[in-house]
Amino acid sequence: MTGQTPRNWNAVIDDLxxxxxxxxxxxxxxxxxxxxIYLAETLDGQxxxxxxxxxxxxxxxxxxxxxxxxxxxxxxxxxxxxIATVDEIVLSDDIECDExxxxxxxxxxxxxxxxxxxxxxxxSDSCKYATFKDGRPFAVFGTAASMNGYAAxxxxxxxxxxxxxxxxxHAPRGIFLDLAVSAAAPAWLNAAGLGDSLCRPTxxxxxxxxxxxxxxxxxxxxxxxxxxxxxxxxxxxxxxGYGDIESVGILHRVLTLCGFGVCFTGxxxxxxxxxxxxxxxxxxxxxxAHPVTVHGQQVGVxxxxxxxxxxxxxxxxxxxxxxxxVIDEAGMMRRYGPEIGPMCIAESRKKALDAExxxxxxxxxxxxxxxxxxxxxxxxxxxDTMRAALVEAGGPIDADTLGLPRPVWRDALxxxxxxxxxxxxxxxxxxxGLLDPFLDEEGL
Numbered sequence: 001m002t003g004q005t006p007r008n009w010n011a012v013i014d015d016l017x018x019x020x021x022x023x024x025x026x027x028x029x030x031x032x033x034x035x036x037i038y039l040a041e042t043l044d045g046q047x048x049x050x051x052x053x054x055x056x057x058x059x060x061x062x063x064x065x066x067x068x069x070x071x072x073x074x075x076x077x078x079x080x081x082x083i084a085t086v087d088e089i090v091l092s093d094d095i096e097c098d099e100x101x102x103x104x105x106x107x108x109x110x111x112x113x114x115x116x117x118x119x120x121x122x123x124s125d126s127c128k129y130a131t132f133k134d135g136r137p138f139a140v141f142g143t144a145a146s147m148n149g150y151a152a153x154x155x156x157x158x159x160x161x162x163x164x165x166x167x168x169x170h171a172p173r174g175i176f177l178d179l180a181v182s183a184a185a186p187a188w189l190n191a192a193g194l195g196d197s198l199c200r201p202t203x204x205x206x207x208x209x210x211x212x213x214x215x216x217x218x219x220x221x222x223x224x225x226x227x228x229x230x231x232x233x234x235x236x237x238x239x240x241g242y243g244d245i246e247s248v249g250i251l252h253r254v255l256t257l258c259g260f261g262v263c264f265t266g267x268x269x270x271x272x273x274x275x276x277x278x279x280x281x282x283x284x285x286x287x288x289a290h291p292v293t294v295h296g297q298q299v300g301v302x303x304x305x306x307x308x309x310x311x312x313x314x315x316x317x318x319x320x321x322x323x324x325x326v327i328d329e330a331g332m333m334r335r336y337g338p339e340i341g342p343m344c345i346a347e348s349r350k351k352a353l354d355a356e357x358x359x360x361x362x363x364x365x366x367x368x369x370x371x372x373x374x375x376x377x378x379x380x381x382x383x384d385t386m387r388a389a390l391v392e393a394g395g396p397i398d399a400d401t402l403g404l405p406r407p408v409w410r411d412a413l414x415x416x417x418x419x420x421x422x423x424x425x426x427x428x429x430x431x432x433g434l435l436d437p438f439l440d441e442e443g444l
Contacts, residue, residue: 063123073118091105163339199300275305325351
C-alpha cells in the first residue's frame with residue numbers, strides 16, 4: 001500500500017483532542033485527558049520537541065525493556081538529554097503488569113519528575129499505573145500496534161492473588177507513535193493489534209443486546225468514530241503481516257480511535273465484552289497450559305468464537321428461553337481457590353437472574369426478538385472475513401494455532417462468564433442451555 005498519496009495520520013484525532021469533534025447523538029465533545037497524540041511515519045529527531053512542550057520537569061525516567069530499548073528506547077533517552085536529566089531504565093522483557101512489578105517501577109523511577117514509557121502493553125500499563133499511584137505525569141512512545149490500550153485511562157493489572165482486573169488509572173499526557181518503528185516490530189505483535197480490533201462486532205452486539213434487554217447504558221459514539229476505518233484495516237491485513245508502514249498506520253488509527261471511546265462513555269464496554277472475558281480467563285486460570293501469547297492474539301481467537309456464537313443464535317427463528325442463573329459456588333471455589341473464588345462468585349451475582357427475573361427476561365426477549373435480531377445483524381462481520389484477516393496478518397485463529405490445549409480452551413469459553421459482572425451472549429447461551437452444544441460443535 002506504500003506509494004499512495006500520504007495520509008493525514010492525525011485526522012479526526014486532532015479534532016478530538018481540541019474538542020472540535022462532538023458526539024452526534026448528544027452534541028457533546030469528548031472529555032479528553034490527553035495533551036497530544038501524534039502519529040507520523042517517523043519521529044526520529046522530533047522526540048525532544050514533542051516532550052519539551054509538556055513541562056515534565058528537569059528529570060525524566062525513560063522506561064523500556066530489553067526488546068524495546070533496541071527498537072526505540074535508547075534513541076528516545078538520547079534525544080531527551082539536551083532538555084532534561086534522563087534516568088534510562090531497562091526492564092526484563094518477561095515482566096507482567098502486576099503489583100510487584102508496578103511497585104518495582106515506582107522504586108526505580110522515584111527520583112524522576114515524570115516517566116516516559118517506550119513499549120506497548122505491559123510497559124505502557126505498568127508505567128501508567130505506577131505514575132497514577134504517586135501522581136506523576138506520564139507519556140508513552142509506542143513501539144508496536146499491538147493493542148488499543150495506549151489511549152485508555154485504565155490499566156490491566158494482575159493483583160497479588162492472581163486476579164486480573166482493569167483498574168482506574170490516568171491517561172498518558174502524550175502518546176507518540178512512530179509508524180516505522182511499529183512496522184519493524186515482530187509481525188505477531190501487530191497481528192495481535194488486529195486481533196484486539198476485531199472484537200468490535202462481538203463487543204457491540206453484546207453491549208447493544210444488554211442495553212435492549214436490561215436497559216443498561218449504551219453509546220454509538222465509539223462506533224461512529226471508527227466509521228469506515230475498520231474496513232480499511234481489514235483490507236490492510238496483508239500489509240500488517242509484512243510490516244508495511246501505511247498498513248500498520250491504518251491499524252494504529254483504529255486502535256487509537258477505539259481508545260477515544262472511553263472519553264465519551266466513561267466505560268470500556270464498546271471494546272471489551274464476552275471475548276475479553278475469555279482472554280482474561282486464560283491469563284488467570286490456564287496455568288501451565290497457557291501458551292506464550294499476548295492479549296490481542298487471545299482476543300482475536302475469542303472474537304472468532306464469539307462471532308460464530310452470535311451468528312448461530314441470531315439465526316434462531318424463536319428466541320432462546322433461559323432458566324434461573326445457576327451460580328456454581330462449589331465449582332468456582334474448586335476452580336479458582338479460596339481467594340479468587342469468592343471474587344468470581346460476587347461478579348456472577350451481579351448479573352444473576354432468579355426464577356422471577358428469568359421469567360421477566362423470557363417475556364422481554366420474546367417481545368423484542370425479531371426486532372433485536374434485525375438491529376444486531378448489521379453489526380456482524382462475516383466470520384470468514386475476520387478469519388481471513390487474521391490469517392493474512394499472521395495471527396492465530398483457533399486453540400491449536402494459539403497453542404492452547406482444546407480442553408482448556410473449552411473451559412475458557414464455558415467459564416469466562418464467571419469472572420466479570422458484564423452480561424454477554426455467553427450468559428444468554430449458557431442460561432438457555434445452548435453453550436455446551438455450541439462448544440461440542442466447535443469440536444471442544
